[in-house]
Each structure stands twice: as C-alpha cells, then as structure tokens.
Amino acid sequence: MDRAIPDPTWKRLGFSEQPDVHTSGQGVGIVIIDSIKPHHLINHLNTRIKCVTVHENLTVTMKDISTNNGEEDHLKGEHGLMSVLALAHEPIRLEGMTHIGIAPAATFIVLDHGAFTAGEGERLKKGIDWILEHGIDWNIKIILSTGWQALDNEVHLQNTRENSTVKALGSAVQQGILVICSNGNTRLNNVMPPIQYLAVGGYVDRGKADRSSHVSFPDEPYGRNGDGHFRPDILAPRLHLTIPSYKMEERDRSVSYYGGTSGAAALVAGVAAHLFSQFPELSSDMLRRALVEHGDTFESYDNPAPRINVANTIRYLKTADGPMYIPNTLLITSIENPFMGIHSVDEIERALALTMLVRSNVLSREELWDFTEDSSPIVRKIAVSTLREPMNEQERQFYWECLLHEKEGGVRGWYMHGLLQNAPKEEIHNWVNWATDINWSVRWCVSEYMAQYTEYFPQLEKTQDPDSITANALPLWQWYTALYCKEN
Structure with a gap:
C-alpha cells in the first residue's frame, strides 16, 4: 500500500457514501457465532449487543457486555471483538477520511457455544434455537459463521450435510435467515461451505477503493465443495481491514487490522444488514442473488465469484421491481461404494x-x-x-x-x-x-x-x-x- 492508512472499508466495498451511524443496519439482528471479550470500544452499542453462552450442560445464559468494563488482555474473544468492530465501530477521522463500521445501527448477538470442542454441534443448535425463540424483538436476519467447518478434517471431503454446523443451523436456514460464512484462507484445505450459505472469499485490494488496483489473491481457495457445488459466491477485501486500535500494546496507534476471510465475511454481513435495513422486503435469497449478479468479476481469473459492489447492488434494487430468484435445485454429488x-x-x-x-x-x-x-x-x-x-x-x-x-x-x-x-x-x-x-x-x-x-x-x-x-x-x-x- 502507498498510504499509511488504507481507505475506509465502506469505500473499498463499493459504497457511494459512508453508512449512516443511525440507520445502517437498523432493525436488523446479526448472530455472530464466536466468543467476545468486553471492550470500551463497543460500549456505545449499549443494549444492542448481547452475549449468549451455551454451557457444557446445555444451559443458556445471556449477559450485556457493553456494561462490563473489565477488559481482559488475552486472546480469547479477540476474534469476535474484531468482527463486531468491523461491523459497528464509531466513526473515526484519519487522514481526511471517515472510517466507520458497516452496519453500526444493527443489533448484535454473539453466540459462544464452545467452538472446536467435543459436543459443539449440539450446543450450537441449542444456542441458535434459544436465540430464535427468545429474541423475536431482535429480528434476526443474518448469522455470521467464520468457523463453520467446526471439528471436521478440512482436507477430507464429505457431503456438507454431515457437518455439525450445517445440522445445527438447519432450522435457521429453513426460516429464511441468511447464513454468511468464510470460504477459507488457503488452498491447503478442501472443505468449503454448502450452497445454502453465502460463502465469502477474498481478494487483494491493496487497501484502496480504486478497483483498477485490485488483484486476485494467489492462494485463494475456490472450486467444488463436497456436494459438487462451486464455492465461493462472492469476494470481499481480505487484507488491511481497518478497525479502531483495541490492543493495550498498540495504544499509540490509531488503527488495528482485521483480515482473512473472517474479516471479509464480517464486512459482507455488514453489507447484508445495510441492505436489509434499506430494503426490508428483501428475502435472503433475493439479497444474495442481487449481490452476486451485480458484483465485479476479475478478468482472466478461473474463479467466477465477483467482487462485492454495494453501489451497483443498491442502484439495481432501487430501480428493479425485485430481483428474480430461481430456487437452487442443483443435485448433490454422493457415492455409495x-x-x-x-x-x-x-x-x-x-x-x-x-x-x-x-x-x-x-x-x-x-x-x-x-x-x-x-x-x-x-x-x-x-x-x-x-x-x-x-x-x-x-x-x-x-x-x-x-x-x-x-x-x-x-x-x-x-x-x-x-x-x-x-x-x-x-x-x-x-x-x-x-x-x-x-x-x-x-x-x-x-x-x-x-x-x-x-x-x-x-x-x-x-x-x-x-x-x-x-x-x-x-x-x-x-x-x-x-x-x-x-x-x-
């Protein structure tokens, strides 16, 4: 990158103007499957952020973390904190540009189910079902799952219906909730998400909104998943994603950086919340199709997934009667012998x-x-x-x-x-x-x-x-x- 501070993430996603702190994502609930630690940088969310925890004995508890000022200097919960900051941090002015979370007016439910440990699938289902039952006022429209692969061997290939996360989120998908997930950070692995999820890959934008400087990520995973379906659906910036500096050892710095397809997926979740709040009649399938059809593809790239372009998508949604969506009827590849x-x-x-x-x-x-x-x-x-x-x-x-x-x-x-x-x-x-x-x-x-x-x-x-x-x-x-x- 040529400049010290990258362009704001909203510009890099293709917004024509910065998201409004009071309306972007308003009335939209996002479940973030992750752990999170308290931090003063999210206290402004007040009652719009909750942490739901599913314990080993399958009991469920909920707490307000914006009122907990006991910041802890350890890594547990850092990943979830970065996702929330990417989605909802307050405006900061840097080098003449305003940086802001993509959907700062949304409601955030962080679901900590003890990921990557035995029994996680059962706990995840318990947590999701609890949220959908008790959180009607939250209007859950999006589930962000950056570690959807769970304890699966990420090289061994199997039908995605065998995955514990896919089983746990089945009822949410049937209710029309949009599940957004990371497609993976490297070609080392074979496992990629099911076609029912909006799978987010990444590209290199060099921290710039100018699309002429964008290039594909050389180690980007793409191709057919264990069901035989092509993944990912869409690409978003995956490097140098600016969030306010949150680490104690970086207090002299103005920004920290989120990255990987976890960061890319979090940004796309913010875009989805923004669009749901602007176009409340949109279904998850319609929104997904609009994003994919009005993104920008790379030339001479084997991966047909387009780069997200928010302005193009909004322009289309404002002029169209409604994006047509053809239900996915792709056959699932499977074997018996x-x-x-x-x-x-x-x-x-x-x-x-x-x-x-x-x-x-x-x-x-x-x-x-x-x-x-x-x-x-x-x-x-x-x-x-x-x-x-x-x-x-x-x-x-x-x-x-x-x-x-x-x-x-x-x-x-x-x-x-x-x-x-x-x-x-x-x-x-x-x-x-x-x-x-x-x-x-x-x-x-x-x-x-x-x-x-x-x-x-x-x-x-x-x-x-x-x-x-x-x-x-x-x-x-x-x-x-x-x-x-x-x-x-």
Missing part, C-alpha cells in the same frame, strides 16, 4: 471415495502414493496429508522431488508440512528456496523451520499479504547468499 467411486471420472466422487477409504484404514502406503499422482489436486491433498511425513531418508528425498514438481499450492503445503516433521538444520539449502511460494502454508512451514533453529538461521516473518512476500524473504536470502558465496 468407495471402491467404485475411486475410479470415477468426477474428481469430487473420487475425493469422496478416497476419504471413505482413508477413514476405513484399508489403504497401504504404496496405494496412497499412487493417489498423489491423481489429476485432481483435491484428491492429491487427501493422499499427501494422509501420508503425514516421510518414513525414512529415501522417502524424504522423494518428498522433496514431489514438492519440486507439484504445481498446486495446497498440495505443496502438505508436502512441506510432512517435511517439517523432524527436519534437520542441514536441509537449509532446500528450505530457503520456498520462502516466496504463493501458498501461505508453504511459507508458514519455512518460517516454522527457521524458528526451530533460531541460533543458526535468521527468521522469516509470516505474512498473508502477497505484496510483502518478497520483502519479508529478503533478509533470509541476503543472509543465505552471503553465507553461500563466502563458503564457495
């Missing part, structure tokens, strides 16, 4: 079959290696992740050879993860070559490898920003080049 499905011409059927065979533990290591040569990266990821790590030095060398020839970033990430296990410092000559790979997981592994040998190697700072990859790797390259030249 994995021994037959593994030979299918359909990559999703093969991936479903391989997942079933892996879970049944009927494949030898040699057979798994055969699947690493499949034409589908979805299948290859399942195979390589199941191999886990090299069994001996000979196989380790073969890992490096496969990594060198692998063209898909997510598959490279799994080879690299295997190589990270028991990696000797003498392999430094191999590792430095991957410090600028486009796949986040590959670079993460390089950084973790360097961190194992801090007394010998410089460290590689992790970054999700593709524009910072080369700069972050430069100190490592300079060190390695100087050392190599000196030795030779």
Whole structure:
C-alpha cells in the first residue's frame, strides 16, 4: 500500500457514501457465532449487543457486555471483538477520511457455544434455537459463521450435510435467515461451505477503493465443495481491514487490522444488514442473488465469484421491481461404494471415495502414493496429508522431488508440512528456496523451520499479504547468499 492508512472499508466495498451511524443496519439482528471479550470500544452499542453462552450442560445464559468494563488482555474473544468492530465501530477521522463500521445501527448477538470442542454441534443448535425463540424483538436476519467447518478434517471431503454446523443451523436456514460464512484462507484445505450459505472469499485490494488496483489473491481457495457445488459466491477485501486500535500494546496507534476471510465475511454481513435495513422486503435469497449478479468479476481469473459492489447492488434494487430468484435445485454429488467411486471420472466422487477409504484404514502406503499422482489436486491433498511425513531418508528425498514438481499450492503445503516433521538444520539449502511460494502454508512451514533453529538461521516473518512476500524473504536470502558465496 502507498498510504499509511488504507481507505475506509465502506469505500473499498463499493459504497457511494459512508453508512449512516443511525440507520445502517437498523432493525436488523446479526448472530455472530464466536466468543467476545468486553471492550470500551463497543460500549456505545449499549443494549444492542448481547452475549449468549451455551454451557457444557446445555444451559443458556445471556449477559450485556457493553456494561462490563473489565477488559481482559488475552486472546480469547479477540476474534469476535474484531468482527463486531468491523461491523459497528464509531466513526473515526484519519487522514481526511471517515472510517466507520458497516452496519453500526444493527443489533448484535454473539453466540459462544464452545467452538472446536467435543459436543459443539449440539450446543450450537441449542444456542441458535434459544436465540430464535427468545429474541423475536431482535429480528434476526443474518448469522455470521467464520468457523463453520467446526471439528471436521478440512482436507477430507464429505457431503456438507454431515457437518455439525450445517445440522445445527438447519432450522435457521429453513426460516429464511441468511447464513454468511468464510470460504477459507488457503488452498491447503478442501472443505468449503454448502450452497445454502453465502460463502465469502477474498481478494487483494491493496487497501484502496480504486478497483483498477485490485488483484486476485494467489492462494485463494475456490472450486467444488463436497456436494459438487462451486464455492465461493462472492469476494470481499481480505487484507488491511481497518478497525479502531483495541490492543493495550498498540495504544499509540490509531488503527488495528482485521483480515482473512473472517474479516471479509464480517464486512459482507455488514453489507447484508445495510441492505436489509434499506430494503426490508428483501428475502435472503433475493439479497444474495442481487449481490452476486451485480458484483465485479476479475478478468482472466478461473474463479467466477465477483467482487462485492454495494453501489451497483443498491442502484439495481432501487430501480428493479425485485430481483428474480430461481430456487437452487442443483443435485448433490454422493457415492455409495468407495471402491467404485475411486475410479470415477468426477474428481469430487473420487475425493469422496478416497476419504471413505482413508477413514476405513484399508489403504497401504504404496496405494496412497499412487493417489498423489491423481489429476485432481483435491484428491492429491487427501493422499499427501494422509501420508503425514516421510518414513525414512529415501522417502524424504522423494518428498522433496514431489514438492519440486507439484504445481498446486495446497498440495505443496502438505508436502512441506510432512517435511517439517523432524527436519534437520542441514536441509537449509532446500528450505530457503520456498520462502516466496504463493501458498501461505508453504511459507508458514519455512518460517516454522527457521524458528526451530533460531541460533543458526535468521527468521522469516509470516505474512498473508502477497505484496510483502518478497520483502519479508529478503533478509533470509541476503543472509543465505552471503553465507553461500563466502563458503564457495
């Protein structure tokens, strides 16, 4: 980015004017499935923010967190706090521009169900059902789920109806509530949301509203999910999303930054709340179709999901009688016999079959290696992740050879993860070559490898920003080049 402070998120989403602090999202309830910690930056919401907690024994409690001034300096609840700030922070003036939450007049219900622990699906259903029963006045229109995959193995492919979140939110979807979720941050994983959810991916806008500077995110996951349906639906900015500085150690800074597709999904939830408040007759399906049909696609990009464009969408909704929505009748890809499905011409059927065979533990290591040569990266990821790590030095060398020839970033990430296990410092000559790979997981592994040998190697700072990859790797390259030249 050229400027110190990025453009306001509302500009980057395509709003023609900043959201009104009193009306944007007014009368719209948003359930945020997350934990949150108290903070003075959300106290202005007063009674419009509640925290609903589902306990281990399935009892449900609710509290007002805007009146709790006991701020806690720890990470638990930070993710939910960032989502609320992106949606509802008060106006701040920076470098001549006003930054404001996207739907500051909405009502926010943060649902903490003990995510990513055993029994979470049952607790989530209990919490959602409780909110829908007791919160009629909240007018819940949106559920934001950034960790929808729950405890699922994110590489193994299965029909989305098997997911605990999908089961728990079924009644809400049937009632017409719009579920908005993150599509994923990296191509390392295969799992993507069901077609019933508005799946949000990301792109690189370099912190600018000017769309001519926008580019696709090189490690963006997209393609067919476990049902055979294409995901995501829409893209939103995923880097340098400004929110007021909320960390104690950053009190000298004016802003903090949210990111990833969690941040992107939170922004889209804000857009949805804004549109629901402006056009109360909109159904979830109509709103979703309008957003997708009036977004901006990237040219020469295999991912057809468009960038969100709020002004275009509002312009259409103001002039149209109402967006036509055709109910989704797509068939669900499924298999009964994995021994037959593994030979299918359909990559999703093969991936479903391989997942079933892996879970049944009927494949030898040699057979798994055969699947690493499949034409589908979805299948290859399942195979390589199941191999886990090299069994001996000979196989380790073969890992490096496969990594060198692998063209898909997510598959490279799994080879690299295997190589990270028991990696000797003498392999430094191999590792430095991957410090600028486009796949986040590959670079993460390089950084973790360097961190194992801090007394010998410089460290590689992790970054999700593709524009910072080369700069972050430069100190490592300079060190390695100087050392190599000196030795030779």
